Amino acid sequence: MRWSAILKRLALIPPTLLGVGAIVFVLLRVVPGDPIAMMIPPGASPADIARLRALYGLDQPLLAQFVTWLGQVASGDFGRSISLRQQVFELVGARLPATLELAALAVALALMMGVAVAVVGSLLRGSRLEWLLDTANGFFLAIPDFLWALILLLGFGVLLPLLPISGRLDPQLAVAFRTHFYLIESLLTLRFDVAADLLRHMLLPSLALALPFAALVARLLKAQLAEAEDQDYAQIARTRGFSRTTILQREVFPNALIPTVALSGVQVTLLLGGTVLVERIFSYEGIGNMAIDAVINRDFPLIQGLILTFAVLFIALNLAVDLLVAVLDPRLRHG
């Protein structure tokens, strides 16, 4: 990708976010439910309710509310959470790292498993074991992440209680963290006991997110490997006396990787969306779990802040995938 193309993509980000913001803002106020109704004690007078509504600006016309919110967001103020009574920016900032660490671990696990399955499947091509592997892969692909979460929770949390099933860190490990990237920080400060406990908490939820994604990567990569192996350059490498392993590694894999990254990269957004339910199931303190609470409480500012956060993540991810594909494919680099 050339610089002009990257700049074009960057220029599209503000209008995209504006669109996302407008849709969320309007949708929230059109659907039934109201944050004030969730917070007032029973028996509050209509005058009290009206005063509260005015306090949060909810008595203004929709457009006026939107313009006010937009102005605040533009100056970096995402408002205060109505239910948690804290700045949205701080709340999201404290929870986002937990989700990012979880998603990164899930993607890493999925890539390892997916690539391994695809390579093994390619080596088994034509045998009965290949059929078995494909069938198993289809099974993993068909079960969604939240169902995996429940299965893993039952299997390794309840029936075979090997791993913790809720939270991010054992509360008895009292550690004063300086950042919210607990895993990265504990690794950098060499607190491996803490890192191990964090990983134990992350393992089941990240596995639930990783399994369907790994199956997707395996299927895509395996198909691409088969296609690349049929290409002239791979066949011609055989006429030059290279071994099958060398050809797979040098000729086939780098070529199969390009479409696989392009196709599966955008699917990481699905994995991020999956964190909402999976974090809930494992009571993991990330933004997904927070989003459910925010919706239950009709916490307009918090919902808006969280959706914008997801939108920024998705946009960044798509851009990153495009850049990665350009790094892998010289034909795209030269435009």
Next chain:
Amino acid sequence: MSAVLEIDNLHVAIGAANVLRGVSLRVEAGEVRGLVGESGAGKSMVGRTIFGLLPAKAAIRAGQVQFEGRDLLAMPDKERRGLLGRRIALIPQDPMTSLNPVRRIGAQMVALLQLHLGLSKRAALDRAADLLAEVAIRDPARVLQLYPHELSGGMRQRVLIAMAFACDPALVIADEPTTALDVTVQRQVLQLVERMRQRHDAAILFVTHDLGVVAKICRSMTVLHAGRVLEDGPTADVLVKPHHAYTRALLAATPRADRPADALKPVPPALIESLWAEARRLDQLTATRPA
């Protein structure tokens, strides 16, 4: 004179269909032999058998392929791989798809030179640059840094020719190397192949459907149809005094500068049909009398 390649009574079938029905041919050291035939004659299958690139369902039913006196089909895979690319090399048909699109020209040439000649990376790069200079590529050092898509088809074919001759092979199989090229480039490529052959002292098996090309560069030729050798001999003899009716028909169907275009005659369909019927009769004979 000794033969570099000696194919004897080669039978290859894909599933139930016979594609080679007892092909025999010899390529002498340093000679250029044309292997001529129409599509489906089985000429690519000869090359595929030598390189071990037969399709998954293909089987070698009978016959021998001897390279420098050693049986290629009987030798262990590893030993054969030691010969491929080093003693037996291929000039592929389509230069546009024959180079790995994500690796630099230099990396692809160095990998080959390191595999077979055990050169250091530095030495391999130097040798690669020399080879590119041999095939008349200007500024070889720069071309080594380029990716295939940055080169024209003609340039890519030159790179592939350089790679074929890189390890001084005894035999180069040229699989219709000019078919995918522009007519103006074809001639240069033919001259280049001939020059490289002389310099590296290799024999060439030139697979083509183009009698014009054969007349230009091949000393001897083999005519293949339906997986059978119909005619074999020095090019001059075969072209002047063809024995087989099919060869005569092919010649009559080949455009020539000294003949008006309307003198061209297509190969008679009845002749093709009788040849296929003959091939099928042969199949039945071998089926009832197991080889």
